[in-house]
Amino acid sequence: MLRMLAFAAVGALMAPRFAEEPEAMVFGAVIGAIAGVVLLAPLRWLLWLVNAKVRKEHGYSGIRKAVGAGFATFVPFAFLAVVAEIGFGWDALTPFAMAGLMAGAGAAGLEVARLGGHRILNLVIGVACGFGLSIVWTMVMVMVQEAHAFG
Numbered sequence: 483m484l485r486m487l488a489f490a491a492v493g494a495l496m497a498p499r500f501a502e503e504p505e506a507m508v509f510g511a512v513i514g515a516i517a518g519v520v521l522l523a524p525l526r527w528l529l530w531l532v533n534a535k536v537r538k539e540h541g542y543s544g545i546r547k548a549v550g551a552g553f554a555t556f557v558p559f560a561f562l563a564v565v566a567e568i569g570f571g572w573d574a575l576t577p578f579a580m581a582g583l584m585a586g587a588g589a590a591g592l593e594v595a596r597l598g599g600h601r602i603l604n605l606v607i608g609v610a611c612g613f614g615l616s617i618v619w620t621m622v623m624v625m626v627q628e629a630h631a632f633g
Contacts, residue, residue, distance in 0.1 A: 490511040493511050493517065518553075525607070548590065555582070556585070558582075559579065587612030
């Protein structure tokens, strides 16, 4: 639940970059919470695919819980983004979000390894997925900047 709130907070902070209406933050929070579930699906699927031992012993739900536990590391980054953006007026959402995605994905891989999976492989998959999520974040932010430049 806390992880979903963190993704919702990041979504709410990102919304004003798309639209200036106050309701946009609510919509952004909903989209952020949904994205927190949807964007982790490829990571869960890849970790499930390469960890036959964990899959047999814990099933998909074990991997889902491990990925969720790993992404608990996203929460402090989201909190820091909220403090920086609202408390200090800094434009710090992107660095905190990207660092949180990388840390969360790496930690998710390690959590699956803790269940008996391949340590190095899970870490590499986690970091690669975190890097992919960071690239997606960057592409979205570039699209937002271009839309505002031409809009």
